[in-house]
Amino acid sequence: MIKSRGLARFYYASKYTIQGIKAAFRHEPAFEYEVYAFIVLFPASFFVAQSPTQWALLVGSCVLVFAFELINSAIEAVVDRVGAEYHELAGRAKDLGSATVTMGLIIVVLMWGAVIAENGSLF
Secondary structure, three states, rough: OOEEEEEHHHHHHHHHHHHHHHHHHHOHHHHHHHHHHHHHHHHHHHHOOOOOOHHHHHHHHHHOOOHHHHHHHHHHHHHHHHOOOOHHHHHHHHHHHHHHHHHHHHHHHHHHHHHHHHHOOOO
C-alpha cells in the first residue's frame, strides 16, 4: 500500500480525525459530556483569563482531556475487539486509560483554580 503525500495526506488525515471525533461523540457518553463542558468553559475562558498565557492554559487543559478521552476510547475499542471474556491485562488496560482521563480532569481543575486564584476573582 502506497501512503499518500502532500495535500492528499493532509486530506485523509483530516478525514480520519473527523471520523474519530464523530465516533467518540456518538459512542462514548463521557466524550459527549466533556464536549458539553467545553461548550461552557470555552466562552468562560475569555472572561477568566487575563493574559494569552492564562487563556492557553485554560483551553489547553480542556483540549488535553479530549486527547486523553480519545486515547482511552481507542484502548477500550481494541480491548473489546479482542474478546469479551475477562482478562487481567485487558482490565488493567481499561483502568489505566480511565485513570489517564481522570488525571486530565484534575489538570483542568488545577489550571482553572490556579488562574482564578492568581487573578483574585472569578470575573
